[in-house]
Amino acid sequence: MEPPTFRDRRGLFFESYNHKTLEAVLGRSVGFVQDNHSVSHEGVLRGLHFQTGKHAQAKLVRVVRGEVLDVVVDLRRDSNTYRNVFRTILSESNRKMLFIPKGMAHGFLSLKDDSVFLYKCDEYYNKDAESGIIYNDPDLKIDWGFPENKIILSDKDMKLPKLKDLSI
Numbered sequence: 001m002e003p004p005t006f007r008d009r010r011g012l013f014f015e016s017y018n019h020k021t022l023e024a025v026l027g028r029s030v031g032f033v034q035d036n037h038s039v040s041h042e043g044v045l046r047g048l049h050f051q052t053g054k055h056a057q058a059k060l061v062r063v064v065r066g067e068v069l070d071v072v073v074d075l076r077r078d079s080n081t082y083r084n085v086f087r088t089i090l091s092e093s094n095r096k097m098l099f100i101p102k103g104m105a106h107g108f109l110s111l112k113d114d115s116v117f118l119y120k121c122d123e124y125y126n127k128d129a130e131s132g133i134i135y136n137d138p139d140l141k142i143d144w145g146f147p148e149n150k151i152i153l154s155d156k157d158m159k160l161p162k163l164k165d166l167s168i
C-alpha cells in the first residue's frame with residue numbers, strides 16, 4: 001500500500017495507519033497488538049524469521065528512515081505460491097507499506113545506514129515460538145542485492161536452519 005501524501009510548503013503528511021482502509025484493502029478484519037521498531041546499519045540483514053503455531057504473526061511493515069530490501073517467503077503448504085520469494089524495496093522516500101500474512105517467513109536487508117523499520121504485529125512476541133530460515137538458503141536462492149561479504153547478521157541468524165531441514 002502507498003498512502004496518499006499531502007505536500008505543502010511545510011513538508012508532507014500521510015496517514016501511516018488507517019484500520020478501516022487496511023481492512024478494506026485486505027477484505028477481512030485484522031487486529032494488531034504490538035508495534036516494533038528497529039534501527040539497522042547498512043548491510044544488516046534481519047531474518048528470515050517467523051513465529052510458529054498459534055503465535056504466528058501477520059505484520060504491517062514500513063520504513064520511516066533509510067531504505068531496505070524486504071523479503072517474504074510463503075510457507076503455507078496449501079498456498080499456490082508455496083515457497084515463492086517476494087522482494088520489494090521499502091523506503092523513507094517511497095513510503096510503501098507491506099502487509100505480510102501469517103504463515104510467511106520475513107526478513108530485510110538495510111541498504112542505508114540507520115534504516116528505521118516500524119511494524120505492527122497481530123500476535124505478541126513469543127520467544128519459544130520463534131523459528132527461521134538461513135538467509136542464503138540454497139533452495140530459495142534469495143538475491144539480497146548486497147555484497148555477501150558485507151552482510152551483517154546476528155549470531156542467532158547465522159545459525160538458522162535451511163528450509164529443507166524444517167518440517168514445513
Ligand SMILES: Cc1cn([C@H]2C[C@H](O)[C@@H](COP(=O)(O)OP(=O)(O)O[C@H]3O[C@H](C)C(=O)[C@H](O)[C@H]3O)O2)c(=O)[nH]c1=O
Nearest residue numbers: 036038046047049050059106107108124125126154156
Ligand atoms: C522480535 C522481538 C524481539 N524482542 C527482543 C529479543 C531480543 O533480545 C531483541 C532482538 O531480537 P531479534 O534479534 O529477534 O530482533 P530482529 O532480528 O529484528 O527480529 C525481527 O526480525 C524480523 C525482520 C521480523 O520480521 C521479526 O518481527 C523479528 O524476528 O529484542 C522483543 O522483546 N520483542 C520482539 O517482538
